[in-house]
Amino acid sequence: MTDPDPESSPAPQKPRQKKRKRSGVERPGLDAQGRERPAFLATFPDHPELNELARAFEVGNYAYVREHAPQLAERTDDPAVRSAAMELSERIKPDPLMKYLLLVSVLLLLYLVFYVYTSHGH
DSSP states (O other), rough: OOOOOOTSSOOOOOOOOOOOOOSSSOOBOOOOOOOOOOOGGSOOOOOOHHHHHHHHHHTTOOOHHHHHHHHHHEEEEEEEEEHHHHHHHHHOOHHHHHHHHHHHHHHHHHHHHHHHHHTTTT
């Protein structure tokens, strides 16, 4: 008996994997350009000024959000709109821990520069 030529025999096929079903997590909506929107924006009420703030937040115009979100929160009578405007305002504030770590790193840099200049006799 002769062994079959390995090049002429068909290659073994890999078994197909089944597609996984998503576990009930819905994808957030898409904006006009087809990009995904942040999921928390889907819970906001439909209000023209709030929608404008949400669009500014999405495109990164945080100065606009910082200026107009507190004004909208003060003007509106709807507690849901007030809460949503304040949430947008809170989401653009820097993390206090990051401010502390930035301060520590700047102080460390200044110390190292001072140490190098004073210890090497420049």
